[in-house]
Amino acid sequence: MKKLVVDLGHGGHDPGAVGKGGTKESEVVLKIGKYLESMLKEVDLDVRFTRMSDKYVSLGDRVEFANNFGADYFLSIHINSASDSSVRGVEVWQYNNDDKNLNEFCSSLCNEISGIFNIRNRGMKLSKSLYVLKNTSMKAALLEVDFISNSFCEKDLNNENNLKAVARVIKDNVLKLYNIKTSEPILYKVCIGAYMDKSNAISCMNTAKSKGFSDAYIIF
Numbered sequence: 001m002k003k004l005v006v007d008l009g010h011g012g013h014d015p016g017a018v019g020k021g022g023t024k025e026s027e028v029v030l031k032i033g034k035y036l037e038s039m040l041k042e043v044d045l046d047v048r049f050t051r052m053s054d055k056y057v058s059l060g061d062r063v064e065f066a067n068n069f070g071a072d073y074f075l076s077i078h079i080n081s082a083s084d085s086s087v088r089g090v091e092v093w094q095y096n097n098d099d100k101n102l103n104e105f106c107s108s109l110c111n112e113i114s115g116i117f118n119i120r121n122r123g124m125k126l127s128k129s130l131y132v133l134k135n136t137s138m139k140a141a142l143l144e145v146d147f148i149s150n151s152f153c154e155k156d157l158n159n160e161n162n163l164k165a166v167a168r169v170i171k172d173n174v175l176k177l178y179n180i181k182t183s184e185p186i187l188y189k190v191c192i193g194a195y196m197d198k199s200n201a202i203s204c205m206n207t208a209k210s211k212g213f214s215d216a217y218i219i220f
């Protein structure tokens with residue numbers, strides 16, 4: 001089975017970049033990682049995460065883990081920060097750009113994430129110094145979703161739907177990268193309401209359940 005390591009940046013005593021409102025990079029990437037994990041569960045791919053809780057993992061341990069596991073690809077997820085708080089945009093870093101499939105993966109991630117937040121596509125960049133790119137033995141990419149130093153970005157990153165959308169874009173592009181075809185079954189769903197307020201949705205779901213529709217659930 002093909003293998004992927006997803007590296008969620010920072011964690012524990014290392015929050016990474018922190019927005020003016022106190023949002024931590026380490027927490028945002030963990031949330032994205034959790035959505036991604038559940039989305040990749042049914043996929044025919046052996047995916048390991050370098051962390052799945054708010055704990056500190058050294059860069060050396062992340063690399064060693066991926067190298068020992070023998071992943072085919074390594075994807076590190078981060079949120080950027082800049083001293084100029086007006087800056088926004090998505091970018092993906094690689095050590096070199098000699099893997100055509102990974103190049104497509106990176107440019108597609110940039111395109112689609114810039115679409116989610118309506119932010120600049122800063123594109124694919126090369127770095128010979130980023131530790132995890134330099135020291136992993138497989139092809140690796142490092143995604144910087146957006147700049148948490150921008151207050152609009154920070155607000156966007158506190159919206160679970162946006163994080164879920166980022167996870168979905170990553171998942172879809174991982175499937176393309178590994179050439180995995182999925183045959184998701186078509187489900188005909190019955191909708192009985194749509195609410196701006198989550199508590200109203202929960203109340204509607206509970207009413208449905210109490211009337212005997214025990215499989216009722218919320219989509220957002």
Ligand SMILES: [Zn+2]
Nearest residue numbers: 009016078079
């Ligand atoms: Zn980071």
